[in-house]
Amino acid sequence: MSHFEFKCTKCFKSHKADPQTLKCGTCSGTLSVKYDDSKRPVAIMVGGGTLEMPIPLSSLSEYLSLGEGSTPVVSMPNISAMLETAIYAKLEFMNPTGSFKDRGTAMMISALKSKNVSEIVEDSSGNAGASVSAYATRAGMKAHIFAPLSAPQTKLNQIKIYGSVLHAIDGSRDETTEAAEKFVENKSLVYASHNLSPFFVEGTKTFGYEIFNDFDREIPENIVVPVGNGSLYLGIWKALEELKEKRLIKTLPKMHCIQAENVNPIASNKAWSKSEIKPTVAGGIAVGSPPRKSEVQSVLRQSGGTAYSVTEASIVKWQIKLAKHEGLFCEPTSAAAFAGLENLIHKNQINKNERVLIPITGSGLKDVFPE
Ligand SMILES: Cc1ncc(COP(=O)(O)O)c(C=O)c1O
Ligand SMILES: [Zn+2]
Incomplete structure (x- = not known):
């Protein structure tokens, strides 16, 4: 049994922590990770090695890092x-x-990789897309990144340099999300949405x-x-x-x-x-x-x-x-x-x-x- 599950933030129903589950099946509420207090969670050391922070991975070796965090x-x-x-x-x-974004991406990509996900879709104003592109490469995953065409060119270039497929959408940030959601549905891929995961x-x-x-x-x-x-x-x-x-x-x-x-x-x-x-x-x-x-x-x-x-x-x-x-x-x-x-x-x-x-x-x- 895992030491964590997903819990609906609205109706508090529990859900298995599955990469494809991004919303509550009962009320469509967003989900968050809930640790089982009766089990000792896997934890990383944070804050100059002084604090244990529980993480949703079954072993520390699953954590993929590019050196994020510990910022001054x-x-x-x-x-x-x-x-x-x-x-x-x-x-x-x-x-x-x-x-x-690298803080969140490191954990999200590590968790998806640990569940054998090999191809993902993400949408972003630019920064999360660049971050997911970098960490997906580190994890050996293929990533499709949706971003508004109007995003700064530097961010769009950054998404591409790590090797992900950039889908530049001629529309607003919200329309970019809609385009990514459609793509996920049509191709049956895993939606690695940093907003929902x-x-x-x-x-x-x-x-x-x-x-x-x-x-x-x-x-x-x-x-x-x-x-x-x-x-x-x-x-x-x-x-x-x-x-x-x-x-x-x-x-x-x-x-x-x-x-x-x-x-x-x-x-x-x-x-x-x-x-x-x-x-x-x-x-x-x-x-x-x-x-x-x-x-x-x-x-x-x-x-x-x-x-x-x-x-x-x-x-x-x-x-x-x-x-x-x-x-x-x-x-x-x-x-x-x-x-x-x-x-x-x-x-x-x-x-x-x-x-x-x-x-x-x-x-x-x-x-x-x-x-
Ligand atoms: C530089 C920067 N600051 C803040 C935010 C806001 O983050 P969130 O959408 O998670 O609130 C973003 C999101 O893209 C960002 O790129
Ligand atoms: Zn719910």
Whole structure:
């Protein structure tokens, strides 16, 4: 018997952890990995080798790594002074393919490989596609990556260089998902969707474990995350809940969720039709119908975080500010979190005597340069 299964996030029904099972057969809810408390789980050491994190693999030898995780945390003296708040950044662009996605991908590809999957389909705004392309190659799998034709050329080139088949779709991010889903159905392939696969969030959890060590057990009171589908946002929360369950931390941070005004189904709490989606420079969070929306909203409620959406001009302004004042060149999607932070501080949603942690989710080198 396995030490884990899938559990529906809506009706809590259990499901066998099968690579083809991405939604609950009873209520269509999204799924997450549930470990069997009566069994000793397989675990990796995270946070400088100090913490055991359960993983959905039957042995450690199944874990395929390209060296993801263990990213540095840096203080931001100039921006902290500007906003009169102690702000820290965790440099997720230092992951092997230049974004945080590698944390989730490493776990998802390892789990699929362990179940003898040899050909997969993925859809992405670019970063997850590049990440899946790299790790699929490492695992000896064939990957079909769907991405919008409008994605930055660097990301499309990156998807191709690792050897996957790129399907560039002339449509929105949501239409790219639809095209991938159709392809999966027609070819009977495994849909390795980083948005739906419960394995992906098990990988992004490493971020949450690492910050326990990065901050010497004193996790900042606020974490501000750019959210499209919420894979990093939900992974951090799941990790911190596991640490709380183990009584390693007493309190949980406020988890703030930042979106672009042009596509903000979570911040606005409404469904976005295709015609309402306006273009945004923050391509990584341009998701009109995130399947895990209610999970993100539940974390917002539980943690006391705020969902906030930001203008295009403020995203570009912060992308330039981070480069010019802190020497950190991130992509616009990552800069959106800082645009959100400025507003949350001004609106007193974040107190100036509290610390703030922001993941710099992707490298500026992967996107178009601001003018
Ligand atoms: C750089 C960057 N930041 C943040 C996100 C948002 O991640 P998620 O959709 O898992 O919320 C993405 C997603 O593509 C991204 O590429
Ligand atoms: Zn269900």
